[in-house]
Amino acid sequence: MYKYPSNNLEWFLRIPLIGTFLYHGYPKLGVEVANLGFIGYLVGPFEFFGAIFLIIGPFFYKELEVIGSLMIAIIMIGAIYMHLFKWNDTLKDVEWQILIVGVSLFLSLKDSKFLKVKNE
Numbered sequence: 001m002y003k004y005p006s007n008n009l010e011w012f013l014r015i016p017l018i019g020t021f022l023y024h025g026y027p028k029l030g031v032e033v034a035n036l037g038f039i040g041y042l043v044g045p046f047e048f049f050g051a052i053f054l055i056i057g058p059f060f061y062k063e064l065e066v067i068g069s070l071m072i073a074i075i076m077i078g079a080i081y082m083h084l085f086k087w088n089d090t091l092k093d094v095e096w097q098i099l100i101v102g103v104s105l106f107l108s109l110k111d112s113k114f115l116k117v118k119n120e
Contacts, residue, residue: 010107010110013103013106013107014054014107017051017054017072017100017103017104017107018051018054018055019051020051020100021047021048021050021051021072022048022051022052024047025043025044025045025046025047025048025049025050025051026048027044028040028043028044028047028048029044029045029048032044039078043075043078046071046072046074046075047071047072047075049068049071050067050068050069050071050072050075051068051072052068053065053067053068053069053071054068054069054072054107062111065107065108066107066108069104069105069107069108070104070108072100072104073100073101073104073105073108076097076098076100076101076104077101079094079097080094080097080098080101083097
């Protein structure tokens with residue numbers, strides 16, 4: 001299995017993801033959530049607290065990092081669904097959402113015991 005030169009390289013993926021979801025999730029915790037309807041009450045906390053969990057997860061509980069990245073992946077899968085099937089957009093309109101799903105899944109699965117290769 002590929003070894004990282006440093007375990008800190010994942011922060012190059014983590015920091016833009018955290019910044020994006022803190023920036024877009026924080027307003028959805030307040031007054032802006034009324035414009036989004038019922039789903040807004042789920043999207044805002046998932047975006048904001050998913051980013052918070054990505055910040056504190058590596059320092060305190062590894063499970064928080066996994067939960068946070070899965071929260072973000074779920075939101076982005078929902079966004080892809082809305083773009084493709086509700087709004088009739090094309091795949092080129094969801095390229096950033098697909099990228100965010102990939103980064104989120106990487107962060108949630110990178111330390112999975114099911115993906116580790118035994119060195120025998």
